[in-house]
Amino acid sequence: MSSTANRTVNLATYIFTRLRQLGVGSVHGVPGDYTLRALDFLKPAGLCWIGNCNELNAGYAADGYARVKGISALFTTYGVGELSALNAIAGSYAEYAPVVHIVGTAARKAYRSKAMVHHSLGDGDLRVYSDIYKRFTVAQASLFEPKTAPKLVDAALEQCVKESRPVYLELPSDMVGVHVPESPLERPLNITPPSNIPKEEDSLVDAILDCIYSSKQPYILVDGLVAPDGITDEVNEFARATGFPTFGLTFGGGIIDGTLPNYHGVHAGKFGSLDFTPYTDSADLALLFGPLLSDTNTQGWSAVPRKDITIAFRRKSIEIGASTSHCLHIKSFMRTLLGRLNTTKLPTQNPKIASLPSVRKLATALPPIEPSSPIDQDSFYLRISSFFRPKDIIVCANGTPLVGGRDFILPPNTKLINSAIWLSVGHMLPATQGIALAQQELGEGGRTIFFEGDGSFQATAQELSTIIRYKLNAYIFIVNNDGYTFERLIHGLNAEYNDVANWQYLKAPELFGATDGSYVVQTHEVRTWDDLQYILGNEEFQNGKGLKLVNVRMDREDVTKNFRAALKLAGQQLMAEP
Amino acid sequence: MSSTANRTVNLATYIFTRLRQLGVGSVHGVPGDYTLRALDFLKPAGLCWIGNCNELNAGYAADGYARVKGISALFTTYGVGELSALNAIAGSYAEYAPVVHIVGTAARKAYRSKAMVHHSLGDGDLRVYSDIYKRFTVAQASLFEPKTAPKLVDAALEQCVKESRPVYLELPSDMVGVHVPESPLERPLNITPPSNIPKEEDSLVDAILDCIYSSKQPYILVDGLVAPDGITDEVNEFARATGFPTFGLTFGGGIIDGTLPNYHGVHAGKFGSLDFTPYTDSADLALLFGPLLSDTNTQGWSAVPRKDITIAFRRKSIEIGASTSHCLHIKSFMRTLLGRLNTTKLPTQNPKIASLPSVRKLATALPPIEPSSPIDQDSFYLRISSFFRPKDIIVCANGTPLVGGRDFILPPNTKLINSAIWLSVGHMLPATQGIALAQQELGEGGRTIFFEGDGSFQATAQELSTIIRYKLNAYIFIVNNDGYTFERLIHGLNAEYNDVANWQYLKAPELFGATDGSYVVQTHEVRTWDDLQYILGNEEFQNGKGLKLVNVRMDREDVTKNFRAALKLAGQQLMAEP
Missing domain, CATH: 3.40.50.970 (Thiamin diphosphate (ThDP)-binding fold, Pyr/PP domains)
Structure with a gap:
């Protein structure tokens, strides 16, 4: 029997301990009366408090922190705090930054009595904001019951990491101190990237390798979701191993080691400092990693390869051409792809490569x-x-x-x-x-x-x-x-x-x-x-x-x-x- | 036939002209690419542009402006802009500040094609934000059709003034320049406070005057919605005419002329600098104007009079005691009440009044x-x-x-x-x-x-x-x-x-x-x-x-x-x- 079997911790400590376990070192936010008590338990759980000047900024800061550490936490007050931060969280959602947004709300009795508490709209509906957050977060934990709270917290935090997107914890002020069992904290959260069914993965790897081996004018196009997808190293290794001409999209401009000889720079259609279109327009294979193909990121989609030559590698799917999509977890897939890549079968270097410009040459000139x-x-x-x-x-x-x-x-x-x-x-x-x-x-x-x-x-x-x-x-x-x-x-x-x-x-x-x-x-x-x-x-x-x-x-x-x-x-x- | 009968204006000019007619002199906001074209038409319509440093601040500024001028306008871009401003608009909604929030969005074809445009969440749903705004505004005009646009604009602006709460105009960038008839602009918007059915109004006035005349220890409690309800003058006149002890709630602390002898100061239960509870706790009639009875505004509702002695005067209703409510427009009602008030029938001055403290005495002492x-x-x-x-x-x-x-x-x-x-x-x-x-x-x-x-x-x-x-x-x-x-x-x-x-x-x-x-x-x-x-x-x-x-x-x-x-x-x- 575990030593903590009968021990309890308060719910705030439970949440903060989980955050600490996930690698969060500091929590960003602005205090409010609904959050004050919980904040007392931050330091004892090994976390630092970063008091930002306002909640929108705190949300942006948490977004930045998450892009580096793969997880971050934001703690704001109810209503005014969470609405101020909403634009930042929406951005984290759109661009796959995993932020845990904890909102300290009024005590549960205020919800029950539909009280006209401060930071509410005054109409007794205290769930307005949490309803809105459903559209901008991949999990919501409404912590109204001591019995269910730890499981809801765990599930939300796991989703945050697995989806690399924000989640929302609604923490009524009178739930901060409720006692919950400590023992679940001994079980680490399940955040390992899921693996695929080996047979399916192998057969897809083979199919894609066939496309690669038989291509004549291939290129690699790298976008920024490669980072939250956790395959930066794998994509670099792939670019290095294949030697294929490699470009970034603007959002993915920092994924590939800029000193790699076959990395040429950011592809911005006709609007970049360099024009790669003489090569890309006549290519027969585009290997597109971590795409987030907005108008701005692709110069009105002009830098997006034609669908029929594209294999798009996404977090949970791989799309081949215009109509085939396979549900698959990318991390495991990439390891297998690299393991089975036979560089001797790669196409010979396309002669057009010699005339491809590069940002390094541009700088030298x-x-x-x-x-x-x-x-x-x-x-x-x-x-x-x-x-x-x-x-x-x-x-x-x-x-x-x-x-x-x-x-x-x-x-x-x-x-x-x-x-x-x-x-x-x-x-x-x-x-x-x-x-x-x-x-x-x-x-x-x-x-x-x-x-x-x-x-x-x-x-x-x-x-x-x-x-x-x-x-x-x-x-x-x-x-x-x-x-x-x-x-x-x-x-x-x-x-x-x-x-x-x-x-x-x-x-x-x-x-x-x-x-x-x-x-x-x-x-x-x-x-x-x-x-x-x-x-x-x-x-x-x-x-x-x-x-x-x-x-x-x-x-x-x-x-x-x-x-x-x-x-x-x-x-x-x-x-x-x- | 009017000289403008066949003339047209572009939709942006139509909106701005209407704003100008309502008394808006300046529009607050932050430019964005979806708004730029429309901004060209501000000055020609007689409006000034106030460029704030960010959209939340612009929203707050518009809120302040509206509290003084009775109308204001905020112009932000789609997504990032409107979400940043949301907390300010929600506050304007909660506290009855009439702000017209115009949002410049992507062109209509982006909606139709569910394009992954910038400032969207990237999932093709471009109406996410306008859906959210339904919860924080009293009217929404989705300006997707030249034919319906002017009517939608007019209806929304009228609601803004009538309800004294924010409204939302969704203006796709390709709708800025569409031609709409100019002639409706000759008809002023209908923003006069509605009148009541005279018989109903008279009978309610009489009933309330009876309560007043027969009271022994009455008081007037004034809160801040008196201002957006447009009855500041009437409530001052009523306080002056009756001579009843008059207090403000914190939000209504500036409604009554502070030099009025029967104005004693802000009532904050036991937590104010002055304690009026020896009088208010034993009163038999509380005339409560423009209430917004949040916890903070009433010190946990401790400054709220008992329901059974209260007549609450709200924008569109009057509540007598705990269970009777009459739907009625307050402005017209107040004029009639003042007109029929017979000061000779008022109760004689309650002896407890002599010992009521006042903020003026406090200052003198x-x-x-x-x-x-x-x-x-x-x-x-x-x-x-x-x-x-x-x-x-x-x-x-x-x-x-x-x-x-x-x-x-x-x-x-x-x-x-x-x-x-x-x-x-x-x-x-x-x-x-x-x-x-x-x-x-x-x-x-x-x-x-x-x-x-x-x-x-x-x-x-x-x-x-x-x-x-x-x-x-x-x-x-x-x-x-x-x-x-x-x-x-x-x-x-x-x-x-x-x-x-x-x-x-x-x-x-x-x-x-x-x-x-x-x-x-x-x-x-x-x-x-x-x-x-x-x-x-x-x-x-x-x-x-x-x-x-x-x-x-x-x-x-x-x-x-x-x-x-x-x-x-x-x-x-x-x-x-x-």
Whole structure:
């Protein structure tokens, strides 16, 4: 009999212990009276509390943390807290970030009596918000009964990891202290990726290998769901083993080791810095990993291969061509695929490969900088790539950095974090706080390097103070182009609505409390290549400690060359009569 | 035949013209690619654009603006924008602020093809968000057909005003430019408060007057929905005419002219600075206007009169006692009630009235300040009341200012804006931006004076930059008590989760771009009564021009005396075993 057989723990401790077991080190959130009591049990369960400035930001931070650690937790109050965070959770849902959202609600008697409690709509319906969350989470645990609560918690947490999507725990304030058995905590949650029926898996592997062996002009196209699908290593190994021309989609721009000779860069149809379409348009096989094929991630689907030549590898299915789909778990499948791959049977190198451009060649071909010239979007992302090191995590906010980041050349074991479909303004600064924290907890070295436009920065700027408060290490490059440049080039080049307030960005650390000498803050204004080279070459700057805030001035109408055409097209579509 | 009979306008212009007709002068929001084209038509329709830093803040700002002007408009993009704003709209719904939320969505063909467009969840269901908004708005206009669009717009806008609650307009980007007839714009929208059937109204008035005439110990209790119900003047007149002891609830603390001799202050049961219960507990008639009886607004319902002695006057009904309810429109009813009130029949003054305390007496009885003493919550709100002038709008954020603001003594024609049930952290700073703008547009003079705790300030701080950007006039008193004091006193007095980051608040204007000499910014640090007196006495400070940011330091555990007991009780309830 287990030593804990008769012991109990309170429900809050039960939840927090489970989170700890899953690898959560810190819980993000904002306190509220319905959550206060539960928060007392965080530290004893081995968790840290990260108090964000508001709940939307806390949600974004949890999203970022989850993208690094594969799990995160957000704790908000009822109504106001959870609704504020909803946009972040919806984004985590859309982009497969596994966030456990715990909501501290009113005591159960308020539900029973339909009381007009604060944060309710005042009409006695206290389940409004939990109902909404059903649409944005893959499991909901309504913790109203001590008997069922532990099982509901366990089931929700397992779903969170298995589906890599948010789940929702509804914790009434009077359920925090109820006693539940401790013994289930001895059984680890079941989060191992499921295996497939070997015979089915083998036969599908063989079928796909046949397609691969008999192809003449194949390519690999890698998108960002490869990371939550847990097959980053496998896809890299596959790209390395086959030697096939390999491209990323924007969301998947950081999956493949950028130094791999057969990795050419991000495929953005006709709108990228490089044009791979002479090869991809005439290809006879596209191996598409972890796709999230939104309009923005594929330049209006122009970078999506034709269905009839595509094998799409998804988390729980593999689609061959336009009409065949197999339900299968990808992790196990990929291990088998790699195990059975016979490289001697691979097609001989297609002659067109020789003329394929690559982002590395593009960088090498850059002219030397003119020291006093202003920084331009076309070469900024290429040039700054030399600053990156293995294990760094690079974060690109929406807007011009998302586009520019396609040109990064990433060392092995780096991560690129960006958005594929959600594209919420301001998402990535709080996410960077969560990412920097996750990276610190992992303790594997590497730096957090973030690029964000000025308009985005304003949306969630106060989370810089959370970075400072918890003494996290981060680089923040503000790509300051004086407003919503991305939108200017779609429509309204000089329209007032594309302007933003005239902030003095480098004053931010002062407001946000970086006055403690124990935490190093560097701020830099960068207008020219010379300015940039000077700071990048500085050892103190390179070491990654503390906060480095860099205000990089760029022209207000500058975006990477070919992307200008994409934005123009988007604008034309916007103006088209119906 | 009207001159516009055959003329058309585009749908965006139609909407904006209607908004203008209703008194909207400015539209709040954040641009997004789905909204850009429509924004071109704002200015030509006579509207200004206020670009907020994020959509939640824009929603809060629109909420504040609506509370002053009786209508406001918010324009956000699809998905990310509307979900970010949801918490603000839900608050407007709960507290009856009439906000028109226009959402620019993808073109109609994306709906038809279930395309994986950006800001969607990626599953082809593009109506997820509009479905959610049904729960938080009183009308939804899905503008997918040119033929029906104008009528849907008109109906929604009429509902917005009639119900004083948010409505939702879903505007696909390809519907912006469709042509609709111009002629309906000549017919004003029907927003006059409906009248009642005279006979029914008269008989109810008589019945209620009978109750009033035959009462022995009556009182008037005024709550905040009196303002959206449009009967502020009538209730003031009624209080003046009857001379009955009159109290506010916290949310209604600004409805009654604070200089009215029979207005005693805010009734907060046993937890206010004044205890009116010796009178109210033995009263035989409570006339309750505009009630929104949440737990927080009534101190756990302890300030709510017994049902059997209550007549509750609501927007569309009057409830007499525990079981009788009459459907009736309040505005017309109140005019009739006032018209038929015979003051000679009123009960003689109850002797208990003489011993009723009042907030004015409390202020008079205050000892002279000790110049070098720190500012305390118990007397700050009383003492600063002398700074207020007629036509000022006073705004109290949630937390200690909401509670302290109960002690304000308000001159005639001032407004007090606070929250009754929603109590969302950070709500009121963006709301203050909207309020200051609305006040400027009304052009009736008066100043916007805002009190907010430091924790709240951090939640939405960037909207200070919107105040600066549009050169709005506002006072912001940061009640700086080093964290979430309100919550500390509920639970976790020294808990880390009740701390906030250590900001240097007075640096905010610098970061936020107040470098333009054309806009005057004053910042002040206030630690003692002397400091406070010095600035309040300064003419430059009094004039209300520009931004006056005052960092008022208070003790981290200070709240008004009797309210401490309320928070302690809340904490005990939180800790009670179920």
